[in-house]
Amino acid sequence: MAEAGTLTLAFVSSHPVDAAKVLERLSVADAAALFTNLPARAAAPVLEAMLSPAAARILVALDDQAALGLLSATGVQSAVAMLRHVREPRRTTLIEGLSTTTALASRMLLGYPDDTVGAWADPEAIVVGSDTATGEALARVRGNPGLEANEIYVVDESQRLQGIVGLQVLLRAHETMSLAALMRPPAGVLPVAMPLSGAAAHPAWKQTNIMPVVERGDRFIGVLHAAKLAETLSRGHSGHTDTPDETLSGMLARGYWDTVSGLLRVGLAVLPPAQPVLPGDK
Structure with missing residues (x-):
């Protein structure tokens, strides 16, 4: 069982984009459980590679400490993209837990409509x-x-x-x-x-x-x-309606993805059962 966890960590560390595609197909509870048991430095690139709404749902399912660890390990742009899909008052709670610099930048960027340049500007320049x-x-x-x-x-x-x-x-x-x-x-x-x-x-x-x-x-x-x-x-115009076969065609064989999905599910199987997130816990 420990070997499954080690293999899962190795996979998400080496292939964050591929792992993100698989995790987007899992339930929020299962995906959140996996993120809880991964180091933030390894999990953050996977969260960044996910669709922002999907990533936000996982953040909401995590406790503040775990969610802040992931947000702090991502870039400001990625953090803002996820926070746009987190409802108040949880969004404010998470922003207040970030470093002063990141919190200020997040508030500024969140003030712009998400279809404008200001929303996606990277403040981390010299x-x-x-x-x-x-x-x-x-x-x-x-x-x-x-x-x-x-x-x-x-x-x-x-x-x-x-x-x-x-x-x-x-x-x-x-x-x-x-x-x-x-x-x-x-x-x-x-x-x-x-x-x-x-x-x-x-x-x-x-x-x-x-x-x-x-x-x-x-x-x-x-x-x-x-x-x-x-x-x-691309994300805005595509609507992400492509089927898995269309999206992955020309990249990897379908059998590889079945193997990857199975590996992640084995990793989930050794985790403790995920507790439901109650309204009062948010």
């Missing part, structure tokens, strides 16, 4: 003032190894976007040089209220795979990645 020296900016980049930092964003004292500086330019410049002398205009800028369909048609995507997102007055709030935009539009 932002510096225009009077920052190159050496200091590089230190910021090295101090945030988890962030994609091909470009850094230069703002003024009011957080208005002034320009961007590519990492390669930064590396070649003298460490005392001001970023104001190195920055250039971005290929394009996306307003927070722009519909996602409009953002997809922006001509700047031919030149870049990431664009800054600004509020009124050019106040920088984050960036939008081309991959995230494509994923969001």
Whole structure:
């Protein structure tokens, strides 16, 4: 039985997207039981790969400690996507349990309609003032190894976007040089209220795979990645009505998925029975 649990952990750690597809077919109680018995670092990528409504139902079925552990292990964008489908007052309870930075970013992004650019902007970008020296900016980049930092964003004292500086330019410049002398205009800028369909048609995507997102007055709030935009539009337009055979065709043989599903169910079989979630427990 312990071997089944080890195999389940190994599978979800190595194939989070595949595991997510299988778990979406299980009952909420069974899926929640599995998440409860997995380390957050291994379970979070699986939760992120699930459809947001399905992931939210699992969060609701978990206690606050387990749900917060998973949310904290995901990125802000993924956390917000799930929290959009959690009803109040549980949503507020979960947000209040997050780190101050993540909670503030979540509240901001949740304030935008989910079909607009602002809802899917990634606030985790490296932002510096225009009077920052190159050496200091590089230190910021090295101090945030988890962030994609091909470009850094230069703002003024009011957080208005002034320009961007590519990492390669930064590396070649003298460490005392001001970023104001190195920055250039971005290929394009996306307003927070722009519909996602409009953002997809922006001509700047031919030149870049990431664009800054600004509020009124050019106040920088984050960036939008081309991959995230494509994923969001795909999910919204597809409706996720594809059958398993259609969705998995060309990826893996049906027999593999039967094996995967069986493995996860074996893992569930060794877990203690899931207790129903009562209204008073939420």
